[in-house]
Amino acid sequence: MFHFPQWTNTALRVLLVALPASAAYGAWVLMAATDPATTHVGYAPEQPVPFSHKLHAGALKMDCRYCHTTVETSAHAAVPPTQTCINCHSPADGNGAVELTAVHAGSRKLTEVYRSWAEGTPIKWNRVHDLPDFVQFDHSAHVARGVSCVSCHGRIDRMDVVSQDHTLSMASCLSCHRNPEPHLRPLDRVTDMDWVSPEPTDSLEELVRDHQNIKANQNCSTCHY
Numbered sequence: 001m002f003h004f005p006q007w008t009n010t011a012l013r014v015l016l017v018a019l020p021a022s023a024a025y026g027a028w029v030l031m032a033a034t035d036p037a038t039t040h041v042g043y044a045p046e047q048p049v050p051f052s053h054k055l056h057a058g059a060l061k062m063d064c065r066y067c068h069t070t071v072e073t074s075a076h077a078a079v080p081p082t083q084t085c086i087n088c089h090s091p092a093d094g095n096g097a098v099e100l101t102a103v104h105a106g107s108r109k110l111t112e113v114y115r116s117w118a119e120g121t122p123i124k125w126n127r128v129h130d131l132p133d134f135v136q137f138d139h140s141a142h143v144a145r146g147v148s149c150v151s152c153h154g155r156i157d158r159m160d161v162v163s164q165d166h167t168l169s170m171a172s173c174l175s176c177h178r179n180p181e182p183h184l185r186p187l188d189r190v191t192d193m194d195w196v197s198p199e200p201t202d203s204l205e206e207l208v209r210d211h212q213n214i215k216a217n218q219n220c221s222t223c224h225y
């Protein structure tokens with residue numbers, strides 16, 4: 001009996017999702033091509049709080065993982081809850097007393113943070129990066145293997161407002177998956193935006209040895225259900 005190779009199943013499913021041979025497909029492509037949330041580069045939605053990565057991650061040198069706590073361990077990189085902001089931006093109490101950790105207490109820019117904290121409802125951050133639903137992406141698979149945030153998100157530490165820096169097209173994923181080695185770095189440097197690859201010395205050899213078993217997959221089923 002003839003068996004199709006396993007990848008055709010996934011490819012067919014993807015094609016069924018993505019390529020119905022109908023006018024709807026044309027409309028979908030047009031929409032996908034004009035929706036800034038998917039055509040991507042430069043997309044920078046306005047946020048409910050003028051939160052600046054340039055200030056917090058750049059000037060104050062806070063590690064990405066202080067706020068995006070799950071980025072090394074799960075598929076999704078958690079956006080921090082209001083509690084994380086309150087660690088430094090606690091509001092004045094009922095009597096107007098201000099804690100030591102109340103940076104810029106009473107600032108109008110923090111109004112939405114105080115509201116969220118008082119009411120116990122989250123701040124509605126707007127998504128910047130958003131892959132179509134038929135693609136699966138996993139942060140931990142990358143970050144825990146030595147691929148830095150900067151490879152996909154650019155210099156977030158220099159952005160007042162986060163904007164999409166790289167296209168997240170299939171071609172961009174594949175171009176790294178074909179040859180990931182130049183994009184790998186020591187694990188303790190994954191959030192260091194300034195890190196540059198050392199000259200080909202012992203430490204580079206060590207790095208390569210560290211990453212010996214990494215072979216990013218190019219099967220359709222790696223990224224498509």
Ligand code: HEC
Nearest residue numbers: 056057062063064067125126127128129149153156157162
């Ligand atoms: C003080 C907390 C904090 C730190 C530190 C921080 N972030 Fe963020 N990050 C946020 C918040 C809040 C948002 C949502 C609002 C926004 O997009 O600005 C966010 C959004 C993002 C987004 C966009 C998410 C989306 O919707 O697509 C990326 C990418 C990101 N951060 C990467 C980083 C990287 C890389 C670093 C380290 C260089 C970092 N962040 C450090 C709090 C933080």
Ligand code: HEC
Nearest residue numbers: 049050051080084085087088089103104107108109110113
């Ligand atoms: C580790 C401490 C720390 C954490 C956590 C933190 N911030 Fe800040 N934030 C600061 C400091 C310090 C400043 C002021 C820097 C300055 O003025 O030079 C600041 C400034 C700001 C400002 C500008 C206020 C103004 O009036 O200019 C906003 C808005 C802000 N933070 C939002 C947030 C949000 C939202 C979060 C949570 C996602 C957050 N911060 C988490 C330390 C922190």
Ligand code: HEC
Nearest residue numbers: 064068071076077129130131137142143147148149152168
């Ligand atoms: C290999 C590329 C890649 C790397 C490395 C990477 N990201 Fe992402 N990131 C993405 C993609 C793609 C998305 C959109 C995911 C989606 O829509 O499902 C995203 C989304 C996000 C989001 C929004 C929440 C989410 O999970 O969708 C945050 C926050 C974020 N990244 C932070 C980070 C931080 C911090 C690092 C480094 C510690 C990092 N990313 C490393 C590609 C990457």
Ligand code: HEC
Nearest residue numbers: 136137138141145151168173176180183214215216222223
């Ligand atoms: C800069 C390099 C780079 C980019 C860009 C990149 N990847 Fe990866 N990817 C890797 C590496 C390295 C691994 C880990 C391979 C390993 O563990 O052996 C990986 C692993 C994965 C895995 C887990 C595979 C498994 O076998 O568990 C998925 C899923 C994935 N990537 C999806 C994507 C998608 C979707 C994109 C584009 C949005 C993307 N990647 C972009 C380098 C990259």
Ligand code: HEC
Nearest residue numbers: 011014018132135168169170173174177218219220222223
């Ligand atoms: C490393 C991850 C990765 C692998 C491997 C991969 N894809 Fe994709 N694919 C993506 C991403 C990301 C998108 C979404 C691109 C966008 O939104 O522009 C996508 C989109 C698509 C689309 C929708 C049309 C388009 O171009 O936007 C089809 C069809 C598709 N992939 C088929 C396949 C097939 C067939 C294979 C195996 C030969 C495959 N993909 C392997 C990441 C991958």
